[in-house]
Amino acid sequence: MNTIKPAQKVGILIDVQNVYHSAKNLYHARVNFNELIKYITGKGQLIKALAYVIKSDPATGEEYFFEALRKSGIELRVKELQIYPDGTKKGDWDVGLAIDAIRLAPSLDVLVLVTGDGDFIPLVQYLKWGLGKDVKIVGFSHTTSTKLKEVAEDFLDIESIPKVLLKIGPNKKK
Secondary structure (H helix, E strand, C coil), X not given: CCCCCCCCEEEEEEEHHHHHHXXXXXXXXXXXXXXXXXXXXXXXXXXXXXXXXXXXXXXXXXXXXXXXXXXXCCEXXXXXXXXXXXXXXXXXXXXXXXXXXXXXXHHCCEEEEECCCHHHHHHHHHHHHHCCCEEEEEECCCCCCHHHHHHCCEEEEHHHCCCCEEECCCCCCC
């Protein structure tokens, strides 16, 4: 990711659910989003950092997590978890993230999608080949779509970034 040059304008869009659950399930860890943003941006000029989150249960302490993201300079896009009559739950931001990426693209040199979700392949292809943008993917190697890695300009494995994964001990709250 050190290919971002000092004069380049950078936008970072974070699929929080994808990254949060990958860190928790793969590494029993949480992501230090403040360090992640600093590392990704490098010497580039951060124009916008957006995090897409789902509100599910205030009892889990998610508001503290959301506030920590805000304090890191990340703008939140918040959506309520949908619960259907049959008990099925749905909460994703794929369309919202895609619209924001296309809307922001004219004012950016580099778009960084922090996700492993292969549903974003058409978005990356459009941003790259339709709009001529440099698109980078940041995610966990084990859970990031192989094709998504291939269509992006660069792929950065979160696991390889110093100070970004914070281990959760057995007695600590998640």
